[in-house]
Amino acid sequence: MALTKNERRLRIKSRVRKVVSGTEARPRLSVFRSNKEIYAQVVDDVTGKTISAASSRDKDISSAKGTKAEVATLVGKSVAEKALKAGVDTISFDRGGYLYHGRVKSLADGAREAGLKF
Numbered sequence: 570m571a572l573t574k575n576e577r578r579l580r581i582k583s584r585v586r587k588v589v590s591g592t593e594a595r596p597r598l599s600v601f602r603s604n605k606e607i608y609a610q611v612v613d614d615v616t617g618k619t620i621s622a623a624s625s626r627d628k629d630i631s632s633a634k635g636t637k638a639e640v641a642t643l644v645g646k647s648v649a650e651k652a653l654k655a656g657v658d659t660i661s662f663d664r665g666g667y668l669y670h671g672r673v674k675s676l677a678d679g680a681r682e683a684g685l686k687f
Contacts, residue, residue, distance in 0.1 A: 582666030589663050590614045598648070598660045598680065598687065600673055607641045607672055609648045609680075611657060621651035641672040645679025652685060659686045 572580070591597030591614040601608040610622035625631060625640045633643055652660070660680075667673045681687070 578666035580666075585663060585666065589661050591661060591663075595659050595661055596620055596652075596657055597663045598652075598677075598685070599663045600665045600667065600676055602665070602667055602672055607637070607644055607676060609644055609676055611648060611652045611655075611660060620655050620657055621648055623647035623651060638672050638675040641675040642679035642682075645676040645681075646683040649680040649683030649685040653683070658684065662687045 589597060591612050593613050593615060596611045596613045599610050599612055606625045608622070608624040608626075611620040612618070613620060623630070623644050625637075625644055627644075627647065630640060630643050630647060633640060635643075652658075662677055664673050669677070677687075
């Protein structure tokens with residue numbers, strides 16, 4: 570029986586999450602990508618708290634015009650700025666089972682540009 574695309578992604582995600590977990594010193598930057606939008610949040614898995622979050626649905630980002638990859642870069646910059654305000658400068662990147670390519674890569678590059686280290 571063949572796996573659906575989403576089942577395959579979830580299997581990869583669980584494999585990645587066995588290794589990548591966020592601590593207070595080095596929280597996890599988690600990415601979720603839908604067909605239309607992209608979401609990112611910086612999570613401390615020890616306490617189960619979200620430190621900062623941003624998405625393409627935020628008011629300042631949704632008004633921006635451009636391709637989905639360009640919008641993903643803005644989301645990366647936004648989540649990085651919020652994380653830096655919260656005192657986080659180093660993170661571990663959780664691609665959420667998606668390939669590190671396209672919008673996911675754009676988001677990561679935007680976060681790096683804004684000053685996050687990973």
